[in-house]
Amino acid sequence: MGRRAKNKQGDPLPLHADPDLSGSSKLSKLKPKPGLKGKSSAKNLNAKPGKRKPERDEEEERATKRSKGDRSAGTFRSQARAASTKKPAATTKGKPVKPNGKLDLEEDEIMDDDGPVGWEDVEGVDMQAEARCDNESEDAEEFTGFTGDLEDLEGDEDEVEDDEPLRGPVQEFDFDTDSENDEAVDLLTKKQKSKQLNRPPKIIPTRSQSGSSDSEDSGSEDRGRKAKGKTTIANMEARSRAMDAEAAKEAELDMQELRDAVVAGEMESENLEEMDSDEGDDEKGGPSEPVKILTLEEREAEKKAGGPDVFTVQRRLRHCVRVLENFKKLGKGRPRADYVSQLISDIASYYGYNEFLAEKLFNMFPVGEAIEFFEANEVPRPVTIRTNTLRTRRRDLAQALINRGVNLEPVGKWTNVGLQVFESSVPIGATPEYLAGHYMLQAASSFLPVIALSPQPNERVLDMASAPGGKTSHLAALMQNTGVIFANDANKARTKSLTANIHRLGCRNVMVCSYDGREFPKVLGGFDRVLLDAPCSGTGVISKDPSVKVNKSDRDFMLLSHLQKQLILCAIDSVNPDSKTGGYVVYSTCSVTIDENEAVVDYALRKRPNVKLVDTGLEFGKEGFTRYRGKIFDGSVKLTRRIYPHVNNMDGFYVAKFKVHRRRKVEKGGDDDGLPGGKGDEDVDTGDGDIEKPTFNDDEDKTYIEESKRRSMKKKGLRVLPRKEDPPDDS
Numbered sequence: 174m175g176r177r178a179k180n181k182q183g184d185p186l187p188l189h190a191d192p193d194l195s196g197s198s199k200l201s202k203l204k205p206k207p208g209l210k211g212k213s214s215a216k217n218l219n220a221k222p223g224k225r226k227p228e229r230d231e232e233e234e235r236a237t238k239r240s241k242g243d244r245s246a247g248t249f250r251s252q253a254r255a256a257s258t259k260k261p262a263a264t265t266k267g268k269p270v271k272p273n274g275k276l277d278l279e280e281d282e283i284m285d286d287d288g289p290v291g292w293e294d295v296e297g298v299d300m301q302a303e304a305r306c307d308n309e310s311e312d313a314e315e316f317t318g319f320t321g322d323l324e325d326l327e328g329d330e331d332e333v334e335d336d337e338p339l340r341g342p343v344q345e346f347d348f349d350t351d352s353e354n355d356e357a358v359d360l361l362t363k364k365q366k367s368k369q370l371n372r373p374p375k376i377i378p379t380r381s382q383s384g385s386s387d388s389e390d391s392g393s394e395d396r397g398r399k400a401k402g403k404t405t406i407a408n409m410e411a412r413s414r415a416m417d418a419e420a421a422k423e424a425e426l427d428m429q430e431l432r433d434a435v436v437a438g439e440m441e442s443e444n445l446e447e448m449d450s451d452e453g454d455d456e457k458g459g460p461s462e463p464v465k466i467l468t469l470e471e472r473e474a475e476k477k478a479g480g481p482d483v484f485t486v487q488r489r490l491r492h493c494v495r496v497l498e499n500f501k502k503l504g505k506g507r508p509r510a511d512y513v514s515q516l517i518s519d520i521a522s523y524y525g526y527n528e529f530l531a532e533k534l535f536n537m538f539p540v541g542e543a544i545e546f547f548e549a550n551e552v553p554r555p556v557t558i559r560t561n562t563l564r565t566r567r568r569d570l571a572q573a574l575i576n577r578g579v580n581l582e583p584v585g586k587w588t589n590v591g592l593q594v595f596e597s598s599v600p601i602g603a604t605p606e607y608l609a610g611h612y613m614l615q616a617a618s619s620f621l622p623v624i625a626l627s628p629q630p631n632e633r634v635l636d637m638a639s640a641p642g643g644k645t646s647h648l649a650a651l652m653q654n655t656g657v658i659f660a661n662d663a664n665k666a667r668t669k670s671l672t673a674n675i676h677r678l679g680c681r682n683v684m685v686c687s688y689d690g691r692e693f694p695k696v697l698g699g700f701d702r703v704l705l706d707a708p709c710s711g712t713g714v715i716s717k718d719p720s721v722k723v724n725k726s727d728r729d730f731m732l733l734s735h736l737q738k739q740l741i742l743c744a745i746d747s748v749n750p751d752s753k754t755g756g757y758v759v760y761s762t763c764s765v766t767i768d769e770n771e772a773v774v775d776y777a778l779r780k781r782p783n784v785k786l787v788d789t790g791l792e793f794g795k796e797g798f799t800r801y802r803g804k805i806f807d808g809s810v811k812l813t814r815r816i817y818p819h820v821n822n823m824d825g826f827y828v829a830k831f832k833v834h835r836r837r838k839v840e841k842g843g844d845d846d847g848l849p850g851g852k853g854d855e856d857v858d859t860g861d862g863d864i865e866k867p868t869f870n871d872d873e874d875k876t877y878i879e880e881s882k883r884r885s886m887k888k889k890g891l892r893v894l895p896r897k898e899d900p901p902d903d904s
């Protein structure tokens with residue numbers, strides 16, 4: 174994304190236009206701003222992850238950054254303290270706005286009151302391992318008590334009097350009247366001006382920013398906007414397009430920047446030692462020691478001694494990234510693994526992850542891109558809402574909210590219901606429009622599984638893990654309140670917020686139920702479409718819930734993956750393969766790990782030869798992995814889509830879409846290993862009444878079954894023998 178247009182959610186880059194984020198582009202970012210030299214030294218990074226107490230100037234800087242909602246604002250230097258990132262964007266008179274209307278949003282307030290949500294009351298699943306329930310606003314639960322009359326709210330004199338923008342001139346809002354040539358609209362009055370549009374240059378600037386022009390640019394940009402006149406609201410979409418064009422221009426500039434950086438990186442690498450010692454001037458201005466890569470023992474000793482200071486870690490990070498990106502030239506006899514383990518250790522301490530998760534996530538990307546990913550997790554994603562088309566139209570909603578002092582604009586061309594909120598003078602989660610169900614606070618990426626499922630009017634749809642109902646209500650809207658949606662969630666307590674949301678949003682075709690998803694299709698089957706938005710680790714939403722950085726272990730991923738595999742088979746088996754209009758399953762998670770995504774989808778393909786992956790229909794997202802660290806997945810897994818914070822400026826998400834066909838009878842003595850392309854040759858209509866119980870590979874599942882037995886014995890207070898061997902690595 175461009176330097177100046179990064180504030181806008183915008184259309185994510187199309188699949189084939191994803192920028193090459195790997196490589197030396199990061200090198201320029203990692204250069205410290207000259208003025209910062211030495212400033213950060215002697216800070217203990219070994220403090221509790223994410224809890225390092227910032228100094229005063231850092232706190233101010235962080236407050237500024239927090240309000241930007243812009244991933245690019247994240248810099249290497251500022252990340253170590255950002256584990257305490259809070260929910261961004263909308264503000265009320267300078268204070269952060271909570272979606273539920275309260276001020277001063279705290280991270281723990283984003284979570285359910287009951288703590289971590291997901292699968293805690295699901296039998297057979299370890300309570301310790303937390304699963305993340307997506308990135309829906311969980312605000313609804315706090316509104317379940319609202320029983321008042323909307324008119325009362327509308328007529329609340331106090332609110333009106335206190336609410337300056339309500340008295341302002343009514344602005345027209347029309348999505349239909351724009352044209353490419355329309356004047357871009359400045360939606361932001363002086364008072365309301367988006368903080369995202371006004372972000373400062375990066376603390377560690379990229380090449381393009383380190384020049385003279387960033388502040389000038391943004392100044393002239395602002396002037397340009399002002400010159401274009403006051404907000405008319407007549408053509409918000411035109412403005413959006415103008416921004417898109419600007420973003421495209423910026424993207425091109427960035428690509429150029431990247432190309433320059435690669436060339437420059439090659440030159441730089443030749444003078445690496447020189448650079449390292451230049452960068453390494455100590456606080457007194459003298460040259461510091463060359464960067465030292467530590468052995469495991471030395472690292473342990475360093476930790477024991479209180480941990481490295483920020484300055485040292487930064488230098489080492491830069492050094493390791495540079496060397497690893499050009500190892501042939503710069504490796505200098507040391508094994509690559511030494512640099513990798515040093516880098517992972519430094520990433521963990523710098524960004525506040527446990528080393529296990531830092532490594533797991535690091536391994537998913539080329540070195541430079543991994544840094545992009547970790548940085549993006551330090552920056553809040555844009556606040557977005559989804560128009561509930563059962564109650565209103567997007568233009569009417571936008572008009573109403575603008576009149577209340579909300580700065581917003583369409584999310585991007587790929588959705589006609591999304592609005593991005595930049596700033597608000599009113600609590601965005603408690604406006605009369607919110608309470609009247611005109612919109613849902615919902616992260617943009619969580620629109621994607623529903624768009625992929627594409628439910629049709631009059632269908633029978635199962636939303637297998639549905640609370641608090643962001644996607645259920647979106648499904649209902651697309652089905653225009655026809656047909657029927659079974660909105661299930663294993664967690665009874667969470668079905669309260671689900672029910673509240675579907676009432677608020679006017680969904681009349683929804684049946685709420687609470688079963689363990691693994692009981693389907695025994696309880697009910699024959700659906701035209703099934704959405705499985707599975708309980709997951711939440712590694713795609715770390716910017717919202719930084720606790721994920723430290724509370725996930727190898728075992729959690731193993732157990733989650735197992736649960737997801739069980740659920741996906743049940744989802745598939747709940748579909749009527751003879752559906753005239755459908756026959757589809759969409760599997761999604763708000764996690765980026767392979768164990769929870771491709772490994773689950775591949776397992777489903779192997780166990781259910783009657784399903785095939787199909788195109789998700791999404792315009793963007795990276796292809797799913799078809800091989801990863803020695804594992805080879807079915808080639809069709811590349812049809813699945815990965816959404817990343819650092820690429821799409823959205824929460825990390827994964828979406829896969831299956832078409833379910835009739836089952837084929839497996840030939841006697843034939844290949845019954847469940848691999849696709851087995852020898853089955855005869856169509857057998859399994860029908861609703863003839864749905865087989867999901868089967869599992871006993872060998873593969875042995876460990877899980879044993880774990881499950883151990884847990885239930887423990888629960889009953891029985892003595893549990895020590896494990897015979899460690900569970901296998903599933904990564």
Ligand SMILES: C[S@@+](CC[C@H](N)C(=O)[O-])C[C@H]1O[C@@H](n2cnc3c(N)ncnc32)[C@H](O)[C@@H]1O
Nearest residue numbers: 291292306307638641642643644663664690706
């Ligand atoms: C990612 S959240 C779902 C978010 C929801 N789809 C939405 O859009 O609002 C995962 C949900 O799975 C539920 N869950 C966990 N284990 C389950 C199981 N075995 N069967 C059904 N639901 C389960 C959790 O209670 C949680 O609400």
